[in-house]
Amino acid sequence: MSGALEFRLTLPLAGFTLALEHATRSRALGVFGASGSGKSSLLEALAGWRGGVRGRIQFDGATWLDSERGVALDSARRGVGYVPQDQLLFPHLGVEGNLRFGCARDEGLVERVLRVLEIEPLRTRDVASLSGGERQRVALGRALCARPRLLLLDEPFGALDRPLRRRILPYLLRAQREFGAPFVLVSHDPTEIAAVCDEVLVLRGGCVVARGAPAQVLAPGGELDEGFENVLRGRVSAVGAASASVDLGGVVLEVPRAELAPGELAVVSVRADDVLVARAAPTGLSARNVLPARVDELVRGPAARLRVQLGAQPLWIELTEAAIDELELTRGAAVFVVVKTRACRVLASAGAA
Amino acid sequence: MQWESVAPALVLTLQVAACSTALVALPALALGRLLARREFRGRSLVEALAALPLYCPPTAFGFLLLRAFRRDGPLGEQALGFDLDVLLTWRGAVLASALMSFPLVVRTARVAFENVPPRLEHMAASLGASRAQVLWRVTLPLARNGLIAALLIGFSRALGEFGATVIVAGNIPGRTQTLATGIFDALQVGDDARAVQLAGWSALLGFAAVWTSEWFLRRSRSATS
Numbered sequence: 001m002s003g004a005l006e007f008r009l010t011l012p013l014a015g016f017t018l019a020l021e022h023a024t025r026s027r028a029l030g031v032f033g034a035s036g037s038g039k040s041s042l043l044e045a046l047a048g049w050r051g052g053v054r055g056r057i058q059f060d061g062a063t064w065l066d067s068e069r070g071v072a073l074d075s076a077r078r079g080v081g082y083v084p085q086d087q088l089l090f091p092h093l094g095v096e097g098n099l100r101f102g103c104a105r106d107e108g109l110v111e112r113v114l115r116v117l118e119i120e121p122l123r124t125r126d127v128a129s130l131s132g133g134e135r136q137r138v139a140l141g142r143a144l145c146a147r148p149r150l151l152l153l154d155e156p157f158g159a160l161d162r163p164l165r166r167r168i169l170p171y172l173l174r175a176q177r178e179f180g181a182p183f184v185l186v187s188h189d190p191t192e193i194a195a196v197c198d199e200v201l202v203l204r205g206g207c208v209v210a211r212g213a214p215a216q217v218l219a220p221g222g223e224l225d226e227g228f229e230n231v232l233r234g235r236v237s238a239v240g241a242a243s244a245s246v247d248l249g250g251v252v253l254e255v256p257r258a259e260l261a262p263g264e265l266a267v268v269s270v271r272a273d274d275v276l277v278a279r280a281a282p283t284g285l286s287a288r289n290v291l292p293a294r295v296d297e298l299v300r301g302p303a304a305r306l307r308v309q310l311g312a313q314p315l316w317i318e319l320t321e322a323a324i325d326e327l328e329l330t331r332g333a334a335v336f337v338v339v340k341t342r343a344c345r346v347l348a349s350a351g352a353a
Numbered sequence: 354m355q356w357e358s359v360a361p362a363l364v365l366t367l368q369v370a371a372c373s374t375a376l377v378a379l380p381a382l383a384l385g386r387l388l389a390r391r392e393f394r395g396r397s398l399v400e401a402l403a404a405l406p407l408y409c410p411p412t413a414f415g416f417l418l419l420r421a422f423r424r425d426g427p428l429g430e431q432a433l434g435f436d437l438d439v440l441l442t443w444r445g446a447v448l449a450s451a452l453m454s455f456p457l458v459v460r461t462a463r464v465a466f467e468n469v470p471p472r473l474e475h476m477a478a479s480l481g482a483s484r485a486q487v488l489w490r491v492t493l494p495l496a497r498n499g500l501i502a503a504l505l506i507g508f509s510r511a512l513g514e515f516g517a518t519v520i521v522a523g524n525i526p527g528r529t530q531t532l533a534t535g536i537f538d539a540l541q542v543g544d545d546a547r548a549v550q551l552a553g554w555s556a557l558l559g560f561a562a563v564w565t566s567e568w569f570l571r572r573s574r575s576a577t578s
Contacts, residue, residue: 074478075475076479084472090473090491091495092494092495101477102480146481
């Protein structure tokens with residue numbers, strides 16, 4: 001964000017009171033938490049869609065809310081682009097009518113949004129005929145067309161099944177790059193947040209219970225369910241017939257080629273239980289990735305896991321306590337991590353900056 | 354039975370129903386919108402007053418209009434300084450029909466406005482639309498079918514209006530006689546054939562208007578669901 005987002009607010013909800021305080025300069029703030037933790041209410045409070053919010057909200061030097069001084073800007077004057085879970089596309093307008101709603105005269109912007117979000121073929125369609133993923137892109141496009149100073153995305157992929165959600169992620173990255181729109185993204189999918197956000201707030205019962213970089217905060221155990229996915233970012237250094245090499249910062253990971261092109265930024269996920277650990281470099285393996293690493297954190301117990309650094313990026317690995325003992329793993333131990341190419345999933349890619 | 358004896362009443366009925374619908378359209382839709390979206394003091398009083406013509410005998414309203422517009426009434430020539438020329442004219446029939454159809458138009462319009470999700474209006478405002486633009490670009494298009502149905506229901510009610518009309522406008526053949534008052538006149542003089550013909554036309558027009566309004570209501574529900 002060119003400016004900072006700062007809020008200290010309270011909002012009584014059914015069962016608990018949302019009481020949050022945060023200040024950030026992040027361009028991509030994630031808000032993570034289980035259903036009913038207050039994520040959507042926070043977004044509606046920021047958007048100015050909620051009555052009864054007390055406290056103070058400031059963005060980019062402007063005061064959006066100051067209940068003590070009786071200041072409460074409406075959502076239009078806040079300049080937010082709100083994309084709610086249910087999209088709220090206007091059913092009587094076609095795709096293009098929806099996009100133009102907030103910027104009827106800016107021809108160039110509409111055309112750019114149509115191109116970047118790849119909704120050009122949909123422009124004459126009725127919104128009732130759109131699929132879930134198409135609706136999400138049109139809703140995001142409509143918000144972008146209104147030239148928002150801040151995008152507020154409430155589970156933008158929540159209504160979609162997981163594979164489709166992952167297909168929408170690249171559009172969000174593109175929107176961020178092409179339109180420079182900072183955003184607050186609410187999601188209950190840690191992988192989604194880790195893929196696109198550089199800071200995350202974890203909410204529980206209306207309070208912030210953790211905050212920081214997604215790689216640090218969204219670790220296995222704690223807030224997360226089983227099946228933790230590591231999210232790694234790197235630049236595509238080479239593309240082969242079936243796989244591509246992604247430089248994670250000194251360590252190169254072989255991933256499925258997908259639609260990657262050299263020089264692109266790639267976001268890749270690897271499940272924590274899909275990674276093997278060896279003390280010595282194994283040979284004769286089919287796995288394409290045998291990477292040297294060092295253990296920098298070790299957690300014992302029923303949810304035993306360890307963290308290594310791949311380049312400058314953390315990678316969590318789930319394994320049994322017996323394996324930790326047998327391999328005599330300790331903090332600082334040198335290991336090799338083994339990852340099959342097919343165990344790496346390309347979540348998104350964005351063109352060279 | 355000759356067409357010539359029915360045509361004046363038929364034409365006047367259509368003319369009165371169309372004019373009375375035009376007369377109530379704006380105030381009834383505005384009140385429907387107000388009741389659908391706003392909380393205010395005295396709201397229940399306004400609701401009760403607006404619904405009154407549904408529950409009071411039309412003859413009572415006819416009597417009130419007669420008192421109001423007669424020469425020494427509050428809207429009469431003595432009070433205003435000029436004659437509005439309402440009593441015993443087709444304009445009186447329009448006024449009586451408008452008053453009696455008003456609550457039906459308000460109620461149906463209110464439901465049409467309530468069926469527009471407020472969050473869509475909120476989204477429009479959030480995208481920079483002014484209140485007038487929200488109304489024009491979102492609310493009215495989404496409520497359109499329900500509002501057309503409301504006006505058609507008002508038109509249907511006006512087609513059959515009798516009690517207030519006969520008191521205010523009288524029952525003068527060729528001048529103020531509508532289908533409804535014409536049937537009464539035909540029965541009184543024992544002209545059953547004419548009564549049957551007038552009743553047939555009444556039923557046909559009423560059915561067409563109600564059937565069309567139902568069609569719009571169905572479309573209205575599917576458009577906003």
